[in-house]
Amino acid sequence: MKLQNILIIKLRHIGDVLLSTPVLRGLRTAFPQARLTMLVNRGTEGVLANNPDVNEVLCLEKGSWDTQLKYVQMLRRRGFDGVVDLTDGDRSAVISLATGAPVRIGFNAEHRWRGLLYSRVAKPRQTDQHRVDYDLCALRALGLDTKPGAPAVYPSPTDEQAVATWMQETGLLSAQSSQLLILLQPGARYSLKVWPHERFAQLADRLADRFACRILLGGDQREREVAEHVARKTRCAPIVVAGKFSLLQFAALVKRCALFVGNDGGAMHIAATMGTPVVALFGPTYPQRWGPRGGPSQVIYKGLDCRACYHQTCLRGDESCMQQITVDEVCTAAGRMLDRAPARIET
Template sequence: MKRILFITSTRIGDAVINSGVLDYLVRQYPEARVTIACGPLAQPVLEHSPGLERLIIVRKKPLGLHWLGLWRRVVTRHWDLVVDLRGSAIAYLLRARQREVLKRTRVKMHKVREAAGVMRLDPPPAPRIYLPADARERALQLLPPGREYLVVCPSASLPFKMWPASNFADVVKALVSPGGAMAGAGVVIVGGPGDEEHAMPIKNILPDAGVLDLTGKLYLSDVAAVVERARLFIGNDSGVMHIAAAMGAPTLGLFGPSDEMLYGPYGDKCATVRGPRGLEATLSEFPNWRQHPTSLLEDLRVPIVIKAAEKLLERTEEI
């Protein structure tokens, strides 16, 4: 029986992106005993993976001491395969029959494809999240069948990635109001703890529509089960956007200073949209964009997003 060590990201979105490689491994070696090392935020999207023997939570420490801590926890075992998608040196300090370590290149490719390249997988396996059955049961209770749902996540981990919440409200109203592409659909808002303020404009613009605000109320695996039921998901470049794509929901990602060619939602039912300024002009105009305190998507107008949503709805009608 194979023993596999899989080292993945601390971030939710990156862990989801890497999950396709993990899914390949558990399908290729169904009897394997798998140890996953990841950050605490990524735990909910990985903890129900098949074959999981041990989940090691790696919390960042100064001077990279978290790597030393991980090494101490895995060094006593002889591994059949170590897959390190963090590109650290730890794989070379372990007893292993086979080591596959991510090496960064200057070749521009989607991060899903980059991760798959570690195992030389082409086409790359799509991200996949395994959920417990009760997560889907809870989602059915929240979003009962017989109705379409528009799920939105107006927040993100950093302010420069966030489209103004008032713009989300305008898009949602246009889509679900009479004559809209999703007229009569239920509106669901998701997000993490502390994101509640971003839900307010949507609830305020549709006070009588019974908007279901789940912001900060769900465990991340329950969020995945909820977005799986979406006829359409709209969100900023965030971990939840990647979760929606991995769960098979038609997913529209809104982009500004991050590169959708690298980090766009992955799958046949996904699309991205950005404003006319473009990526290069955005990065040139805001050279310190990673420290920018407010949105860098202000050139993305509401009609552009509505049109992109309508196109995605039309394209996914028969998928």
């Protein structure tokens, strides 16, 4: 099978899009001359910037029915001969069919009607395999090799320089500064995935005292208030960087850090992809499927299976999965990771 114009669809969040990048690498290897276009939700496209395996990134329009119809008609005019839908959702399956592409690969884990809209349904070998490996099963459905792949993100020299300039201005990058940098990520997209803010504050102070390090508090613009709240509860005067950098600038920043500690989310995946040692805090999500891929990592997970319900409010109260993670065990895990890895500040 030889494809020349392929649409890849991933209508999820930042971490999901990043974890799908090994599929892009596999398609580029198999079809080096093909045009690869990726369709994502707006707000996630930044993680694909500078990726050499994709020619174009499109953001889905979600306005009125008329707007959506015109958008789908635009996709149809593109003349795709293949669609690889990595979303596992009904909307993307309809879009796949509407493109008119003769080859349409997609997932149907829920055994819904959407399976009828694909020319072939990708079937993972294991139910609970990691999402990277799960997505790569789409290549097998195309008759391609499914060698293990690692997610990739590509900060540009401009991104690197922006971070270096900021570090110089804040005194973190100078001949006199030799402190370790540790980035803590206290926010998350869903409240059930969040470790208590006061524990992040306690962790920040203990790490600063033990390792004479400088603490950064990360997050996007929506999580800046959370980061500032944590900062106010500390003694060590951490630097709040939440909302300050683009996705690729954040990648350039976290690459310079000796350690990342945070909840399951896109920032965790970016840190792991950049090779930064990671301590990942998991609660209602399943680390076997969503754990960090890339650099050295340690996952802290209590094994309380919330997947069957995943309510917006947890019925366990103080015994919830995230509440059971203590400051002591996170600090111990952080110490082990720092003992194994050198500082990563570089010019």
